Amino acid sequence: MSSKKVVLRFGADIADQPIIYKLVKDYDLVINILKANVNPQKEGTLVMDITGVNTEQGIEYLRRLGVRVQSLTEEIIQNEEKCVSCGACTDICPTGALYMERPDMVVRFNSDRCVVCHLCVKACPMKAMEVRF
Known part of the structure; x- marks a missing residue:
């Protein structure tokens, strides 16, 4: 099972969408939110650990939504x-x-x-x- 720490950045246009719910339900991923700053009127930022066999498919889903996904390499x-x-x-x-x-x-x-x-x-x-x- 693959595990990956990532930083997500997304605009106000999708801040109110259930993106984490979709990752869990549709891609069978385990999400551990390490840090979050989400404001409906501004850009949101999430730092999270994603675990599961469909990690890459889940990340591709996020990118299709317009979420900027960055690996936590530091x-x-x-x-x-x-x-x-x-x-x-x-x-x-x-x-x-x-x-x-x-x-x-x-x-x-x-x-x-x-x-x-x-x-x-x-x-x-x-x-x-x-x-x-």
Whole structure:
């Protein structure tokens, strides 16, 4: 079964259509929405993980609708040698991918939850959060 992280960008003209429902129902895909910003009057953005045997057909359906589909090719990594577990990144992480492990009070990073928003990269005073292409 194929899994792919993608960023979807679409205009206000289709922001009110049930595109995720169609991906699940018509293409038998499992959708995990990692981040969403959808406003009926503006462009919408979704970051999601698509899993299923019909992933490519589902992506082609989105493109036919006029959705811009972009593979999420960047990833965030934690350089554990630089990290001092100050926790600055944990407060700003919108998905909880970065969290403070108790009782040791050590910053841990779950890359599966990361939506590559870059907020942690900007927040880290030690530059321990890095972007890999």
